[in-house]
Amino acid sequence: MSEVLNFYNYLHTIPEEGFQEFKTSVFLAEKLESYDYDVTRNVGGETGIIGIYDSGRSGPVVALRADMDALGHIIDGKHVSRHTCGHDGHMSMLLAAAQIIKEKQLVKRGKLKILFQPAEELGSGANSMIRGGAIDDVEYIFGAHVRPFEEAENGQASPAIHYASSCRMVIAFHGKPAHGARPHLGINALDAAAQAVNAVNAIHLKPTDNYSVKATRFLCDSGVTNAIPAKAVVTWDLRAQYNKTMDELCAKFLPAIEGAAASIGATVEVLDSFRIPAAELNDEATALLADSISSILGKSNCIDPIYTPGGEDFFFYTVEKPSLKAGFFGLGCNLRPGLHHPDMSFDTSALEDGVSIWIDLVERLLGE
Known part of the structure; x- marks a missing residue:
């Protein structure tokens, strides 16, 4: 078992909205530094974080990205910040995976970049990371998002989310x-x-x-x-x-x-x-995610690609750099009643699945 639930239980209590993720980014940066990643803070002049694990050997540069910001809601006449889009889960999965990847020295070639991105909900966080040079040397980039129960059940995952x-x-x-x-x-x-x-x-x-x-x-x-x-x-x-x-x-x-x-x-x-922009997914990256999902959850639980009218600023990365091989998977977690609902909740046990998928993917791309 990873520390994903410990991370989640803390991050869930400090929701911060776009470009205000101060406590969040400090926590993530300090954790990555403690795992001996080469960490850059305040990427692009904002709250973004980059953690680098360089094998020192030739190979691809792979970026894994998680978004950090919470949403603002008006509840009982008061403005409150809540993690109602699952970004606390996204951060927790990636941080837990980053910890295990470094502890087990799983990057044998190339370079791994951990991107914690601010302000996805504002639609401008990816561009702040781009300005900070986050993808300058990247060949593969991957993202993930928890999915509502109508799209994916707990124990399932989709290798591709086609955002509109x-x-x-x-x-x-x-x-x-x-x-x-x-x-x-x-x-x-x-x-x-x-x-x-x-x-x-x-x-x-x-x-x-x-x-x-x-x-x-x-x-x-x-x-x-x-x-x-x-x-x-x-x-x-x-x-x-x-x-x-x-x-x-x-x-x-x-x-x-x-x-x-x-x-x-x-x-x-x-x-x-x-x-x-709409999703521009790479076939090779999607196939890699399908293999990782099938390996972790079983082939029958690697479900079809998801098409959604929702938007995701992740795809500014591919607009800026069309050569990127981009993949984006969706994780089933019994999420109800829906994303952005003020009372959104999901089965946090699914976060371990996300951690395992990230680790498997890194081993496929950067292992021996």
Whole structure:
């Protein structure tokens, strides 16, 4: 047995949100240093950690990545941080594996890099690691995520999670204020925004392409009830299973809202636009994970690849460096009721499976 549960029981009690993982990163760095890894703190000027185990012999450079940040929730009217996406489990599995890998001297060739990445939930943590040079010399990179019970049962794992591309668009609609009794003298920003919502809902792509686009926030208030509002702000959530589909969706999105606004004389301003790429997984890396999962859990418990509309900033690594051989596995753990639910929980006994999969993978790539 590893120390994974000890690590989890501590990390679960110190949830810290994106780029605020101060206690978390200190704990992880100190543990890696105690195992005699060459540790770099504050990677990219943020809270990221890199631990290096160099065999001193020629061979591939392999990076294993775990995310560190917790989520913020409003519970009983108060903002609280909680690990409701399983990142505490991800860190614990990787740290426990790193400990055993070093104690048993399992890296016989090449170099192992342990990446503890901040701010996955913000979608900007991977880019901070990239800025800090985390993948400059990396040939293989792997990630992992605990999965809801609908996707994988306890004792099962998938060698591939095909995350979707996601995009947030925040759009301001500018009109002209006027008295409610004289609407002809104004331009109603609320009307423009409402027409834009309908215009976006009328976007149609190839039906067999998995995608969605929907308004998720609508803010408009003139301050009184008898005045024409001059500004409205709408947020949209766009998702597509493939990057090419997202390209097409985005290409149609802005003309739709601009046309809707212009039809009544309003104008459009893009306040925020942020896009996370879809998964780009490498066949060799996926096959290696399948072999490791089958070895640890049995071939029948190595389940099919998972396709999810969820996003994951891990794939900024492959956007930055397309030559990377990237793999990402999903671990079954009876996770309920779902990811990001304020009361999310999972069977922590599954974490030992994750530790074993990581160790097996490293032995396959960096062993003799």
